[in-house]
Amino acid sequence: MSVLLVGMSHRSAPVALLERLSMDSEVQHGAASALIAQPSLSEAMIISTCNRLEVYTVTNAFHSGVEDVLRVLGDVSGVDVAELRSYLYVRYADAAAEHIFTVASGLDSMVVGEQQIIGQVRTSYVDAVERGTVGPNLHSLAQAALHTGKRVHSETGIDDSGASMVTVALERAMELLRVDDLRGKRALVLGAGAMSSLAATHLGKNGIDSLILANRTRDRAERLAQHSREAGVPADVVDFADRATVLGQVDLVVSATASDEFTITADDIPGPLVLADLSLPRDIDDAVADIDGVDLVNIESLHETMRGSDNEDSRALRRAEAIVAEEVDTFGSEQRVREVAPAVTRLRRNAAEISGQELQRLRTRLPEMSESDFDQVSRMVKRVVDKLLHEPTVKIKELAATAQTVSVEEAVSELFGLETPSVAVQAQRLPLPEELNPQLHGKEK
Known part of the structure; x- marks a missing residue:
């Protein structure tokens, strides 16, 4: 499940079209309800101002999500979907987060640094919460966007x-x-x-x-x-x-x-x-x-x-952009860690079930074992399982946070804390390719 943004603004669409898509609170309520009723969408928040209309949703499928949002926008506005496609932009996952952080900071406004938009983002979020169309994903996104906007306005001179x-x-x-x-x-x-x-x-x-x-x-x-x-x-x-x-x-x-x-x-x-x-x-x-x-x-x-x-205004702008980039990285890492948390929970649950089943088999096979001895064996098995899983669960979260791509060998080494053996040898002592695999070189003996 990832955040999907479908929107248009003064940068991408004519004012007349933005006016046709503008939604008051009652229309927003109906549109948000219609969005979460779509098969691919589970959360929805709409930002509607005179300069932009942006629909933030959580989807289980990118292409289906875009089509579901377009269908609802077409139904609500009466604008043909083909016309909407000509002016809409789409952002997904980290790109959607980067966009709303930029918007809340006033960096996407016609008047760069204006503070009205952060209030509009907050109002849209509160309204969506009251309607019950915001869940944990958009809650985290909106809170992080508002935090970013506050940082930009308090830590830079972008307001000027x-x-x-x-x-x-x-x-x-x-x-x-x-x-x-x-x-x-x-x-x-x-x-x-x-x-x-x-x-x-x-x-x-x-x-x-x-x-x-x-x-x-x-x-x-x-x-x-x-x-x-x-x-x-x-x-x-x-x-x-x-x-x-x-x-x-x-x-x-x-x-x-x-x-x-x-x-x-x-x-x-x-x-x-x-x-x-x-x-x-x-x-x-x-x-x-x-x-x-x-x-x-x-x-x-x-x-x-x-x-x-290299003046005060340019430095403020560059600092604001750096804050947005920093907050996007932090948000992305936190989201990925949250996404792997259920898998880690399942891993530990499965390990507990398997160890419990094996202990029960031991109990059946050795009925003469005393309760005291069985308790000691149970505690020992639990300690072994916990120690075996500690490194993988920590590393899973670390790898998720960095979003780095690793090989199978690297993944195994990282997850189980295995040290890669060091090698120091003269190149001439290494075997030739045909010696390693003579069949590939026509030298099968």
């Missing part, structure tokens, strides 16, 4: 990386504009979420003269504009559909909408412009960079810049 991403993007934009600050400049900000709000704030701090804001939901853009005015930066709002009409009025564009389609394409560009794309999947068509006088900064290049540099 979202703001740092915007800072790096605007610093790069100013380099391209060949200015030290943004006085005398005007910017268009597309979107009204966390990243767009950070961008508007940083633009103001860098001296931007005024902002134009656009968002699919105009009310949210109006609220962001009001906050900007309160901070002393003039801001206007245009309908999202009219965003291309104001490109000729600005020097800089920041887009962070995670839109289903490109927010800006090459056909929209009226002239020289600097654009910063802070979305995954991308908001701005890469083709705009082919136009003379147009420069594009995107989030992938910013991530690489942060990882490749």
